[in-house]
Amino acid sequence: MPEVVTPAPKPRTGRTAHGRRRVRSALALAALELFAAQGFEATTVDQIADAAGVGRRTFFRYFRSKEDVVFPGHDERLAEVVELLEGADPAADPLVVLGRTAEVVLEMYLAEPEVSLKRFELTREVSALRDKEIASIDRYQRVFARYLRERYAGEPGGDLRAAVAAAAVVAAHNHVLRQWLKSRGELDAKRLLREAVEQVTAALSDRRPEPSVVEGEDVVVGVVRTSAPAGVVLKQLEDALREIR
Amino acid sequence: MPEVVTPAPKPRTGRTAHGRRRVRSALALAALELFAAQGFEATTVDQIADAAGVGRRTFFRYFRSKEDVVFPGHDERLAEVVELLEGADPAADPLVVLGRTAEVVLEMYLAEPEVSLKRFELTREVSALRDKEIASIDRYQRVFARYLRERYAGEPGGDLRAAVAAAAVVAAHNHVLRQWLKSRGELDAKRLLREAVEQVTAALSDRRPEPSVVEGEDVVVGVVRTSAPAGVVLKQLEDALREIR
Numbered sequence: 001m002p003e004v005v006t007p008a009p010k011p012r013t014g015r016t017a018h019g020r021r022r023v024r025s026a027l028a029l030a031a032l033e034l035f036a037a038q039g040f041e042a043t044t045v046d047q048i049a050d051a052a053g054v055g056r057r058t059f060f061r062y063f064r065s066k067e068d069v070v071f072p073g074h075d076e077r078l079a080e081v082v083e084l085l086e087g088a089d090p091a092a093d094p095l096v097v098l099g100r101t102a103e104v105v106l107e108m109y110l111a112e113p114e115v116s117l118k119r120f121e122l123t124r125e126v127s128a129l130r131d132k133e134i135a136s137i138d139r140y141q142r143v144f145a146r147y148l149r150e151r152y153a154g155e156p157g158g159d160l161r162a163a164v165a166a167a168a169v170v171a172a173h174n175h176v177l178r179q180w181l182k183s184r185g186e187l188d189a190k191r192l193l194r195e196a197v198e199q200v201t202a203a204l205s206d207r208r209p210e211p212s213v214v215e216g217e218d219v220v221v222g223v224v225r226t227s228a229p230a231g232v233v234l235k236q237l238e239d240a241l242r243e244i245r
Numbered sequence: 246m247p248e249v250v251t252p253a254p255k256p257r258t259g260r261t262a263h264g265r266r267r268v269r270s271a272l273a274l275a276a277l278e279l280f281a282a283q284g285f286e287a288t289t290v291d292q293i294a295d296a297a298g299v300g301r302r303t304f305f306r307y308f309r310s311k312e313d314v315v316f317p318g319h320d321e322r323l324a325e326v327v328e329l330l331e332g333a334d335p336a337a338d339p340l341v342v343l344g345r346t347a348e349v350v351l352e353m354y355l356a357e358p359e360v361s362l363k364r365f366e367l368t369r370e371v372s373a374l375r376d377k378e379i380a381s382i383d384r385y386q387r388v389f390a391r392y393l394r395e396r397y398a399g400e401p402g403g404d405l406r407a408a409v410a411a412a413a414v415v416a417a418h419n420h421v422l423r424q425w426l427k428s429r430g431e432l433d434a435k436r437l438l439r440e441a442v443e444q445v446t447a448a449l450s451d452r453r454p455e456p457s458v459v460e461g462e463d464v465v466v467g468v469v470r471t472s473a474p475a476g477v478v479l480k481q482l483e484d485a486l487r488e489i490r
Contacts, residue, residue, distance in 0.1 A: 131380040138379045160420050160441055167416030168409045175408040196405050203448050 024062050024073065025112060026052045031069040032118035040066070040126045070119055070129050074136055077108050081140065085147040094151040095165060095205050098144055099197035102173040105140060106193050109177055113185045120181040141170045165204045172196040269307045269318065270357060271297045276314040277363035285311070285371045315364055315374050319381055322353050326385065330392040339396040340410060340450050343389055344442035347418040350385060351438050354422055358430045365426040386415045410449045417441040 030051035034043040045066060049059040063069045081101055088097040109116045123130045145166035152158030176196055180189035275296035279288040290311060294304040308314045326346055333342040354361045368375045390411035397403030421441055425434035 131376060134380050134383045135376040138383075157444070160417065160444070163416045163420040164413045164441075164445055167412040171408045171412030172405065175405050196409075199402070199405070200409055 020062075023052075023054065023058070025115060027054065027059060027062055028069055028112075028115050029118065031066070032115065032122055035070075035122050035126070036118065040122070040129065067129065067132055070122065071132065071136055073108075077105065078139055078143065081105060082143055085143065088147075090151075093201075093205070094148055095169070095201040098148065098165070098169050099194070099201060101144070102169050102197060103190060103193055106173060106177060106189060110180070110185075110189060117181060117185060137170065137174065141166050144169060161204070165200075168200045168204060169197060172200050265307075268297075268299065268303070270360060272299065272304060272307055273314055273357075273360050274363065276311070277360065277367055280315075280367050280371070281363065285367070285374065312374065312377055315367065316377065316381055318353075322350065323384055323388065326350060327388055330388065333392075338446075338450065339393055340414070340446040343393065343410070343414050344439070344446055346389070347414050347442060348435060348438055351418060351422060351434060355425075355430075355434060362426060362430060382415065382419065386411050389414060406449070410445075413445045413449060414442060417445050 027048060031043070031048040034047055034051060043066065045059050046056055048066070048069065049056045052059075059069075068074075081104065084101050084104060085097065088101075119133075123133045145162050148162030148166055149159055152162050155161070173193060173196075176189055176193040179192065180187045272293060276288070276293040279292055279296060288311065290304050291301055293311070293314065294301045297304075304314075313319075326349065329346050329349060330342065333346075364378075368378045390407050393407035393411055394404055397407050400406070418438060418441075421434055421438040424437065425432045
């Protein structure tokens with residue numbers, strides 16, 4: 001499925017990027033507060049614009065709809081992620097690239113803690129918004145998977161590995177984000193994500209760590225004759241080899 | 246987030262379970278054909294009921310809405326999965342249990358190939374339905390993750406491992422399902438899923454696979470003495486062992 005990224009309409013005011021972010025953030029916060037206070041359905045765009053001290057037309061310069069306001073800047077974020085992956089060093093370990101990209105996504109949440117926390121509460125209450133959030137997460141996952149598919153192209157089982165690794169990295173990201181939200185922004189989310197991604201990539205990477213070649217290194221593999229199934233022998237060998245490395 | 250499974254309204258007719266499944270399937274197929282022919286928005290419930298040779302009221306005995314018809318029996322399936330996991334042997338490897346459960350989910354798709362294939366086409370075209378499908382997949386993933394969280398409770402990093410493993414198994418399932426759908430039902434999806442899940446669980450499990458002892462099975466591993474780095478030797482061994490299995 002091709003990824004279609006439709007950018008939100010660009011504001012046509014002469015404001016600075018910083019000013020635009022402030023207006024967007026104010027609108028998002030006002031909307032989230034209204035949604036929480038009187039419900040999503042009962043809230044109108046006019047009320048949101050009023051509460052943020054701008055007009056209805058300004059609202060529509062920043063957002064397409066009421067739903068859209070819950071996930072401000074989503075399309076731009078996704079576009080940024082696509083750009084990051086397309087510009088990544090082709091020689092770098094793809095899972096490391098993905099882990100760093102997940103950090104960038106996380107930072108987007110951390111940069112607006114108030115909006116992120118309010119949204120978190122809201123998506124727990126309004127199932128339509130939760131579904132929208134899930135769909136938005138899925139778009140990241142598909143972008144991640146596509147990047148890995150390209151990097152694993154030609155490898156046997158590459159598509160499966162790409163799908164699984166993308167899902168695993170996104171799951172790690174979401175887990176850490178959720179922990180951070182539950183802690184009301186107290187946890188060191190970036191450190192937690194780095195650790196989580198390291199765990200995931202260590203498990204999923206079949207590239208062994210670069211052989212730090214030691215001159216004259218010898219590897220001795222013992223003979224095994226056993227009635228154990230190959231899978232078990234393989235595991236034992238892996239463990240044994242890991243020890244002597 | 247607690248999992249709320251709201252069962253679809255039960256038909257109050259005196260039909261057998263088999264008869265109910267047939268009516269449901271007929272309604273689903275009729276709906277999917279109409280959606281494909283004239284578009285999702287333009288199709289009414291009356292038209293669907295007509296095409297399936299039943300009345301409007303019968304439609305609403307089986308489905309809550311037009312969207313609901315695209316994913317027939319979803320709530321029952323999810324409930325079945327919950328039941329399977331709750332009834333699973335507490336001594337079994339949780340990832341093996343999850344893999345088997347993923348197979349059961351896949352079988353639900355395979356059991357109604359026509360409906361699955363039509364839905365596949367439709368969800369590629371109608372983004373609202375795709376979002377609904379994504380949300381439905383997420384519900385499985387959350388049920389899977391909850392099961393693993395309970396099984397990993399008390400282990401350090403257990404929640405993260407649960408989230409990642411659930412996502413990985415669901416991704417493997419979806420990958421295989423997609424391959425099967427793209428092959429128009431030709432591929433041996435069950436075998437593919439078993440292999441995929443084995444790969445995933447081998448990577449993610451820190452428990453060794455249960456030795457499925459085959460009486461008298463012999464595995465012979467050759468002696469190697471080499472200056473190649475351990476990683477390279479391991480790769481060669483892996484490949485070699487895979488061949489003799």
